[in-house]
Amino acid sequence: MARFPARAKRRNTYHHGHLRQALVDEAVATIRARGVHALTLREVGTRLRVSRTALYRHFADKNALLAAVATEGFRTFRAALQQAWDAGGHGREGFMAMGRAYLLFALDNPSHYGVMFGGHLHDAALHPELAVEGDAAFRVLVNALVDLQQSGLVRRDDPQALAVFVWATTHGTAMLVSGGQLGHERLGLDAATAIVMPRVWDGIAVRG
Amino acid sequence: MARFPARAKRRNTYHHGHLRQALVDEAVATIRARGVHALTLREVGTRLRVSRTALYRHFADKNALLAAVATEGFRTFRAALQQAWDAGGHGREGFMAMGRAYLLFALDNPSHYGVMFGGHLHDAALHPELAVEGDAAFRVLVNALVDLQQSGLVRRDDPQALAVFVWATTHGTAMLVSGGQLGHERLGLDAATAIVMPRVWDGIAVRG
DNA sequence: ACCTGAACACCGTTCAAGT
DNA sequence: ACCTGAACACCGTTCAAGT
Numbered sequence: 001m002a003r004f005p006a007r008a009k010r011r012n013t014y015h016h017g018h019l020r021q022a023l024v025d026e027a028v029a030t031i032r033a034r035g036v037h038a039l040t041l042r043e044v045g046t047r048l049r050v051s052r053t054a055l056y057r058h059f060a061d062k063n064a065l066l067a068a069v070a071t072e073g074f075r076t077f078r079a080a081l082q083q084a085w086d087a088g089g090h091g092r093e094g095f096m097a098m099g100r101a102y103l104l105f106a107l108d109n110p111s112h113y114g115v116m117f118g119g120h121l122h123d124a125a126l127h128p129e130l131a132v133e134g135d136a137a138f139r140v141l142v143n144a145l146v147d148l149q150q151s152g153l154v155r156r157d158d159p160q161a162l163a164v165f166v167w168a169t170t171h172g173t174a175m176l177v178s179g180g181q182l183g184h185e186r187l188g189l190d191a192a193t194a195i196v197m198p199r200v201w202d203g204i205a206v207r208g
Numbered sequence: 209m210a211r212f213p214a215r216a217k218r219r220n221t222y223h224h225g226h227l228r229q230a231l232v233d234e235a236v237a238t239i240r241a242r243g244v245h246a247l248t249l250r251e252v253g254t255r256l257r258v259s260r261t262a263l264y265r266h267f268a269d270k271n272a273l274l275a276a277v278a279t280e281g282f283r284t285f286r287a288a289l290q291q292a293w294d295a296g297g298h299g300r301e302g303f304m305a306m307g308r309a310y311l312l313f314a315l316d317n318p319s320h321y322g323v324m325f326g327g328h329l330h331d332a333a334l335h336p337e338l339a340v341e342g343d344a345a346f347r348v349l350v351n352a353l354v355d356l357q358q359s360g361l362v363r364r365d366d367p368q369a370l371a372v373f374v375w376a377t378t379h380g381t382a383m384l385v386s387g388g389q390l391g392h393e394r395l396g397l398d399a400a401t402a403i404v405m406p407r408v409w410d411g412i413a414v415r416g
Numbered sequence: 417a418c419c420t421g422a423a424c425a426c427c428g429t430t431c432a433a434g435t
Numbered sequence: 436a437c438c439t440g441a442a443c444a445c446c447g448t449t450c451a452a453g454t
Binding site: 227258259262265 | 417418419420421
């Protein structure tokens with residue numbers, strides 16, 4: 001019944017058994033708080049009270065850690081989209097809620113979103129799980145569009161093509177708004193949603 | 209009449225009088241060829257046969273050099289948009305040509321485009337010339353939209369809002385296509401243009 | 417003004433070695 | 436298997452000094 005000592009001793013010497021997840025969490029926290037450029041493998045290590053090179057037991061290099069961060073981001077992102085679509089009761093309102101959720105995620109976690117889409121990753125192709133999660137998030141949108149088509153609300157074009165248009169528009173809006181790239185025009189979440197989403201709807205809806 | 213020697217001697221010791229532009233050009237070339245992550249101040253210096261720190265006479269830091277690269281990008285970008293709009297004879301066709309030119313620029317110079325929009329720049333606000341050039345490029349689009357409104361082709365909504373929608377969609381498409389972020393769906397320039405631009409037009413055109 | 421070399425503090429990554 | 440410390444090659448940036 002007293003087998004804890006062994007575990008305790010182990011924890012002191014070899015760290016916990018979930019270093020990988022701890023590394024990802026720490027990286028996400030750093031990125032969220034201070035941006036990608038502030039992410040340092042050495043600091044991640046010391047903050048986790050682990051050697052600077054312990055990380056290499058779980059990731060090939062810094063890029064692989066970033067890929068894991070992006071993968072994790074896609075997971076919560078997809079959940080947020082799905083939840084908004086469901087909570088919005090599908091239909092036009094659900095679609096709008098999804099769009100708002102998309103922008104909300106991007107504006108709330110600009111740095112994390114940047115890792116997912118910003119091109120900080122060098123060889124995304126080398127990380128299949130990343131592609132899988134990205135696809136899964138994309139598929140939430142495709143499925144919603146198919147549903148909207150079946151309800152007679154959206155044109156019966158190729159849903160993939162429609163999804164590309166919708167995703168691109170929302171993504172572009174997120175990047176422009178969060179980066180403040182449009183110069184003078186500083187937009188907030190609601191303003192951006194109000195400007196862009198109705199027009200996206202016009203671009204895909206059945207003509208009335 | 210023979211005052212060249214002085215110049216020649218000077219060139220050997222103090223480099224040419226256009227180091228700043230040479231630095232930007234070299235940075236652009238490196239980024240274009242090998243990506244932002246390969247840009248090194250030290251290498252830029254040695255390739256220009258100049259000390260590693262000569263750069264600091266012209267730029268506060270690496271970020272300032274990147275801002276200059278982005279500024280230069282916006283200049284040629286704006287010219288490309290304007291040229292397409294004019295060559296397309298304005299109207300719907302000119303608008304489509306502009307959209308294609310946008311995507312062409314982004315796909316032809318993905319890394320340079322990435323510096324302009326990708327968030328590699330830390331404090332874009334600190335570089336006013338960058339904002340000026342970005343605004344100028346944006347205004348080409350706004351002006352085109354106003355023209356289209358006067359021709360009765362585009363709805364008479366706030367042109368700025370219309371421009372945000374158009375820009376965001378095109379920008380998003382460029383990012384997604386160049387990053388191959390849409391998973392399986394690998395799109396080329398023409399496919400992306402064909403999918404997105406007609407729908408953008410539907411989103412802004414006068415209802416027929 | 418414009419340029420330089422040496423130096424500083426800081427990276428990511430490798431590797432032989434420990435448990 | 437998992438972790439470590441020392442070492443390597445490489446950064447951006449500062450600074451006193453040169454012309």
